Amino acid sequence: MRATVLVRPKPGILDPQGEAVLGSLQQLGFAVDDARVGRVVDLELDEGDREQTRAELERMCEQLLANPLIESYEIELVEDA
Amino acid sequence: MRATVLVRPKPGILDPQGEAVLGSLQQLGFAVDDARVGRVVDLELDEGDREQTRAELERMCEQLLANPLIESYEIELVEDA
Structure with a gap:
């Protein structure tokens, strides 16, 4: 069985990585208003x-x-296929 | 408009963070066979x-x-509600 876990900074919590991504995207000319960065963890588990x-x-x-x-x-x- | 981007290490590419997570989960007694760690980026974009x-x-x-x-x-x- 596979599982995907998304881990995100809670609203209001400072997210320096997101701020860096936002700044860089804007500097590259992309029309982005906000960016938040978290982690995705893919796990392989026993059935x-x-x-x-x-x-x-x-x-x-x-x-x-x-x-x-x-x-x-x-x-x-x-579920595994 | 909101977008979620999932960024993952490609299969076969070394993933030290995933290996650390796998080792720690197993040490804690969890029945996990594999773990891979990537990033999730949530973006707020102009409509x-x-x-x-x-x-x-x-x-x-x-x-x-x-x-x-x-x-x-x-x-x-x-799409925004």
Whole structure:
């Protein structure tokens, strides 16, 4: 089973990487009003119960993948074809 | 108009960050077989023609957001509600 976890800086939290990207894009002439940069983590997991796997992924996010104080996360489960 | 760009290391390309995440997750006792880490870039753009915006986003990826030699990118356009 594959999972994709998106980790983003929460609204209002300073995002220096996003500011740098925004500045560079504008300098290159692109019409961009805002940019925020986060992480995407693709995971390969053992096949298992969908709900259990989602709970496990939430624990991974809380413990390691995200900093829940300043980052939000979004979990997408992809069944293998 | 909002856009989400996912930038990932191409298959076969070394991903030290992914290896570190994989090792840490396994050490924490999680049953994970592989982990790859990339970036998610959320952009706020001026309202405009969908096809033109997508072409513009591809230029941003080629010029700044991704390194096309070692990274692949995926563009998702989100119409404002």
